Amino acid sequence: MTRDEIREGLAEILEEVAGVNPDDAAEDKSFTDDLDVDSLSMVEVVVAAEERFDVKIPDDEVQNLKTVGDAVSFIEKAGK
Amino acid sequence: MTEVVITGLGATTPLGGDVASTWAAMLDGRSGVGVLAQDWAEQLPVRIAAQLAVDPSEKIERVRMRRLDRSEQIAIIAAREAYADAGLEAIDEDVDKYRLGVCFGSGIGGAITLLAQDDILEASGPRRVSPHTVPMLMPNGPAAWVGLELGAKAGVHAPTSACATGNEAIAWGLDMIRSGRADIVVAGGCEAVIHALPLAGFASMRALSTRNDEPERASRPWDKGRDGFVMGEGAGAVVLERADHAAARGAKVYARLAGAGLTSDGFDIVQPDPEGGIRAMRFALEDAGLTGADVKHVNAHATSTPVGDMGEVRGIKTAIGDHVLLTSTKSMTGHLLGGAGAVESIATILAIKNDVVPPTINLEDPDDALDLEVARGTKRETVVPAALNNSFGFGGHNVSLLFVKA
Numbered sequence: 001m002t003r004d005e006i007r008e009g010l011a012e013i014l015e016e017v018a019g020v021n022p023d024d025a026a027e028d029k030s031f032t033d034d035l036d037v038d039s040l041s042m043v044e045v046v047v048a049a050e051e052r053f054d055v056k057i058p059d060d061e062v063q064n065l066k067t068v069g070d071a072v073s074f075i076e077k078a079g080k
Numbered sequence: 081m082t083e084v085v086i087t088g089l090g091a092t093t094p095l096g097g098d099v100a101s102t103w104a105a106m107l108d109g110r111s112g113v114g115v116l117a118q119d120w121a122e123q124l125p126v127r128i129a130a131q132l133a134v135d136p137s138e139k140i141e142r143v144r145m146r147r148l149d150r151s152e153q154i155a156i157i158a159a160r161e162a163y164a165d166a167g168l169e170a171i172d173e174d175v176d177k178y179r180l181g182v183c184f185g186s187g188i189g190g191a192i193t194l195l196a197q198d199d200i201l202e203a204s205g206p207r208r209v210s211p212h213t214v215p216m217l218m219p220n221g222p223a224a225w226v227g228l229e230l231g232a233k234a235g236v237h238a239p240t241s242a243c244a245t246g247n248e249a250i251a252w253g254l255d256m257i258r259s260g261r262a263d264i265v266v267a268g269g270c271e272a273v274i275h276a277l278p279l280a281g282f283a284s285m286r287a288l289s290t291r292n293d294e295p296e297r298a299s300r301p302w303d304k305g306r307d308g309f310v311m312g313e314g315a316g317a318v319v320l321e322r323a324d325h326a327a328a329r330g331a332k333v334y335a336r337l338a339g340a341g342l343t344s345d346g347f348d349i350v351q352p353d354p355e356g357g358i359r360a361m362r363f364a365l366e367d368a369g370l371t372g373a374d375v376k377h378v379n380a381h382a383t384s385t386p387v388g389d390m391g392e393v394r395g396i397k398t399a400i401g402d403h404v405l406l407t408s409t410k411s412m413t414g415h416l417l418g419g420a421g422a423v424e425s426i427a428t429i430l431a432i433k434n435d436v437v438p439p440t441i442n443l444e445d446p447d448d449a450l451d452l453e454v455a456r457g458t459k460r461e462t463v464v465p466a467a468l469n470n471s472f473g474f475g476g477h478n479v480s481l482l483f484v485k486a
Binding site for chain 1: 142146
């Protein structure tokens with residue numbers, strides 16, 4: 001799966017869970033500062049991403065996923 | 081004593097998505113009861129209920145809906161309408177939020193969320209359980225969300241007294257203003273638990289009507305053919321305001337909340353003791369400095385159960401007198417449980433404001449012991465200077481509210 005495909009998948013999850021406009025979900029955007037995803041919604045995003053991309057995202061790891069790009073990179077690596 | 085008036089009303093009920101449509105349907109004598117078409121209803125002995133006329137999704141955006149239990153959604157909708165109706169939305173920036181309180185309850189809480197998340201837990205494991213589960217099912221959720229929605233900082237309270245909840249919340253709001261803790265309180269109640277488990281639970285108690293073939297005729301307070309209540313879902317909210325505060329901002333006033341009476345039976349967890357209701361009605365009169373003769377109309381608790389309906393009638397005769405004009409709007413809305421007292425308070429307030437008592441439908445063959453006048457079948461236009469609203473709840477909670485013309 002390409003980075004773009006992962007980003008698009010994340011954008012869909014962010015729209016569903018947190019109402020984020022898919023056009024806004026660029027790699028450089030911060031979940032909390034730019035996209036207004038609160039901590040409970042972030043949990044939902046993570047669980048939905050695990051299911052969609054068939055990866056494990058440990059709770060310890062979630063705090064390091066500041067931006068959409070961080071999440072894309074993690075999923076890209078974890079999926080290999 | 082501090083005078084408290086009603087300056088705003090809001091509701092979403094089986095009869096309409098707001099106060100105007102609900103009230104119009106009440107005056108027309110329409111039933112909000114229908115057949116439950118959902119698959120899960122097939123196995124139940126009771127397959128009728130009074131479902132919301134307007135789905136909350138029409139007023140709340142999709143992402144917000146996901147984070148709110150249905151009871152919280154309708155609490156917000158009713159409270160928003162009441163706040164706007166009071167003219168407060170328009171001057172929101174000038175409302176002193178440190179003097180704005182909320183008293184809002186639900187009888188059962190977020191049962192639908194609990195059940196849905198339990199299904200997810202069983203099917204997919206704990207990691208899939210929504211992180212919003214706890215704030216969605218906690219019984220103070222509706223009050224808390226209303227408080228957040230309006231930015232209320234004087235205090236947010238969530239009374240829980242089963243079917244007396246809506247009235248109790250309004251009584252607490254009255255206390256909050258009288259004690260000087262707030263100038264304005266948004267008060268009310270809600271319930272949204274039309275789902276297999278709550279229906280099965282009430283059905284097991286033999287509390288629900290099983291008139292599945294004639295849903296619109298199932299809620300029939302005081303009728304010989306009554307066989308239990310019909311579960312409904314809905315929310316009602318009123319804006320209570322210190323009278324001089326309302327006058328100073330030129331607010332429109334629907335009525336005055338002159339008194340409240342709250343008692344407990346100390347008798348049984350489900351069986352009512354009519355003596356408790358009698359004391360509640362008397363305390364409401366005393367609190368208002370009125371006598372039974374002043375009360376023209378009673379919006380009765382009357383849920384359409386064989387025992388409860390007539391016990392209340394005897395209580396009303398003892399506490400108020402035999403001159404009152406009764407109605408039970410539950411004949412149309414079904415029983416909104418935690419929302420009942422609030423929606424019925426709105427009906428009582430509008431009866432006073434408009435000098436018209438909404439009808440009791442389906443009262444075709446009155447109980448032999450019914451010797452009070454009822455607005456039977458059609459609305460009754462008559463001057464209503466003062467009226468009482470009764471709500472009684474499982475647990476032996478009794479709350480009577482006395483409203484008078486402003």
